[in-house]
Amino acid sequence: MARQTRRSAAAASAAARPPLGYVVRFHRGAAGTAIKRFEKDGVRVASSADFRGAEAVPNDFGGADVQYFERFGIAVVREQFDQVQAMLAPAIDDRMVANTRPERRFRALGMPDDGAMPSLAAPEESIDRAYLRGYRDAVNELADRLLGMADGGAPGDVEAAAADPSVTWGVRTIKAGQTRLSGAGIKVAVLDTGFDHRHPDFRGRRIVKKLFATRSSPDDTHGHGTHCVGTACGPLKPSSGPRYGVAYGAEIYAGKVLGDDGFGTDRSIIAGMDWAVAEGCAVISMSLGAQVGIGESPNDDYEQIGQACLDAGSLVVAAAGNESERPGRIAPIGSPANCPAILAVGAVDAAYRPARFSCGGLNTGQEVDLAAPGVNIHSAAPGGGYATMSGTSMATPHVAGIAALIAECDPKYRGWALWARLLQLVKPLRSPPRDVGKGFAQAPL
Amino acid sequence: MADDANAAVVELTIRIGRDAAGEIDRVCAALEALGLEAIERRDRFLIVNARGPRSRLDAVRAIDGVESVRESAVFKPL
Numbered sequence: 001m002a003r004q005t006r007r008s009a010a011a012a013s014a015a016a017r018p019p020l021g022y023v024v025r026f027h028r029g030a031a032g033t034a035i036k037r038f039e040k041d042g043v044r045v046a047s048s049a050d051f052r053g054a055e056a057v058p059n060d061f062g063g064a065d066v067q068y069f070e071r072f073g074i075a076v077v078r079e080q081f082d083q084v085q086a087m088l089a090p091a092i093d094d095r096m097v098a099n100t101r102p103e104r105r106f107r108a109l110g111m112p113d114d115g116a117m118p119s120l121a122a123p124e125e126s127i128d129r130a131y132l133r134g135y136r137d138a139v140n141e142l143a144d145r146l147l148g149m150a151d152g153g154a155p156g157d158v159e160a161a162a163a164d165p166s167v168t169w170g171v172r173t174i175k176a177g178q179t180r181l182s183g184a185g186i187k188v189a190v191l192d193t194g195f196d197h198r199h200p201d202f203r204g205r206r207i208v209k210k211l212f213a214t215r216s217s218p219d220d221t222h223g224h225g226t227h228c229v230g231t232a233c234g235p236l237k238p239s240s241g242p243r244y245g246v247a248y249g250a251e252i253y254a255g256k257v258l259g260d261d262g263f264g265t266d267r268s269i270i271a272g273m274d275w276a277v278a279e280g281c282a283v284i285s286m287s288l289g290a291q292v293g294i295g296e297s298p299n300d301d302y303e304q305i306g307q308a309c310l311d312a313g314s315l316v317v318a319a320a321g322n323e324s325e326r327p328g329r330i331a332p333i334g335s336p337a338n339c340p341a342i343l344a345v346g347a348v349d350a351a352y353r354p355a356r357f358s359c360g361g362l363n364t365g366q367e368v369d370l371a372a373p374g375v376n377i378h379s380a381a382p383g384g385g386y387a388t389m390s391g392t393s394m395a396t397p398h399v400a401g402i403a404a405l406i407a408e409c410d411p412k413y414r415g416w417a418l419w420a421r422l423l424q425l426v427k428p429l430r431s432p433p434r435d436v437g438k439g440f441a442q443a444p445l
Numbered sequence: 446m447a448d449d450a451n452a453a454v455v456e457l458t459i460r461i462g463r464d465a466a467g468e469i470d471r472v473c474a475a476l477e478a479l480g481l482e483a484i485e486r487r488d489r490f491l492i493v494n495a496r497g498p499r500s501r502l503d504a505v506r507a508i509d510g511v512e513s514v515r516e517s518a519v520f521k522p523l
Contacts, residue, residue: 032462032512039507047506193522224522258522266458266517267485267494274487290518300513301460305490312489319523335518393523 022084024075030096035068035075037091045075167243169350170231170373170398176246176405176443183247183404188232189276189284189314190397191269192225193262194218195254196382199226200239206251210275212268213259220382221260227389228287229254230380232397232404241386244379246401246443249408253281258288266301269336273305277314282407282414284309285400286318286342287393289334294362296332298339306341313414315422317400319392320346320368321359330360330435338366343419346436347374347395354435358392361434370426371436372398399441406444451500456517457481461491465510469493475508 026034039045046064067076077084091097167177196219197207211218220226233252234245255272258264269288276284309316321334337344346368347355354360355375361367374395381387399422406413406421413421426439461472469486473493476484481497494517497505505514 029462029512032506036507036509045503047503222522258520262522264520265456266515266520267456267483269520270458270487270490270492270494271485274490277489287523288520289523290520299515299518301458301492301515304460305487305492308490322523334523391523396523 022077024077025098026096027098034091034096038066165242168378170377171243171246173373174398174402174441174443179405179443179445181405181408181444182249183408184249186250186404186407187253187279187281188247188250188400188404189253189255189281190229190232191255191257191272191286192228193222193258194220194225194256195229196220196226199380199384201235201380209254212255212257212271213264216259222262223382223387226382227379227387228393228397231377231394232285232400234380246398247404250404253279277309277312281314283400283403284314284316285397287396289319289321289337291323292332292334292338294332298366299335302336303339303341306339310341310415315403315415315418316342317345317396317403318342319396320344322357322391324357324359326356330362332362333359333366333368343369345392345396345399346371347392348436349375352429352440354431368435368437370423370438370441372441402441402443409444453499454496455499457495458515458517459493459495459505459511460513461510462512466491468510472508472510479504
């Protein structure tokens, strides 16, 4: 066997690397048109979306001339500079291209130039992670104590969870019990797992139901939807137990977009949103979501849909997500709540602390807009009973109910105006905006 | 393996550009011509949902007026 020298190994390694190209960033909304032009000119284009279901993405995208990253509006062109210039010239003339730069090669820190990867000890082997976690928690607790916010709550206004047994802690703290508003005449859509309209607490109410989920019964076999409808629109005086509903006079539009198994697709959710807007719902409550990674952009489809809803006078309120494991790990807001045109709701507990599961605004431009009660929430359950649940799902219908109360105040509060009024009414919290947005949702008095 | 992935039937969400807002009929006809099924249009959102083999994604993207094509995400209660 021939002995390989250090120099020949480096040369072989370099030869194995794919050649560098140019990174092209398109102006917002222009990428699709530019890419189609390339294809018409005979350029071989491969999209990152083509490999979404694949186990691995080949580094050269299967030998394509252009690798198109649809989500980012960015393409990598693997050509010589003069060819790239010729290819891009028409797109630059038409102001489709925002920026072009040479592709860079990244490497692990400490890697020598010859490309040979040094043996690095994994963090688990070199650092005591338990020690670090303990150190971090101690610093956090100390900072909280020094700031006088061990309860995490609102200044001078800590609620005792068991203060008044006639209303749930959620309804009490959002001040829904202190207003004479009921949401009368306002249509509230709750897009979820369905709704048990036979529940005795909803007798005599105006209820419209529609099934969008495929291969599912029209009933709420899951229970999540009935619980959410209960919080948003439950009665002033339930047949048993404390008051748990916010907008007790609102008209209920229950769209079953999540199937009996609890899951749904874009098709059913978009159909449900379309129905809610067509029915004239001022509020669309969506206690559902799909997980999003750090650095991931919002889905343009839902951004466009959210804007269309707002323009039509329907405010879309969505759950921020439950993927956090605080205090150690905060996960970014899920989809579709991470879209700027959709109001994202985080969850807090009875001491106004961010719920341990509540997602935060980690990705730039994807914020929690406000927070609401989301821990140990009592509400209606299928079959005429009640259940206690926790989640940003439970916080979302509190906000939807408040939005219905605001909408009842004045017809000018629709769409963006309703959004703005919700944020005007919040009670500031001490927790960072990353977790609770502008603050704790409050009903208009 | 790659052929299997391309043959897989997937749910698609197709976003129409605002410039092509008046041309959804034509886009839907083009989708039908490509063999896509269960085509549902949401005119107010400029969105079309359809079902078809993954291998047609590029062809759908190439339809004039189509801004983006995504495979459907899966949503769950939170």
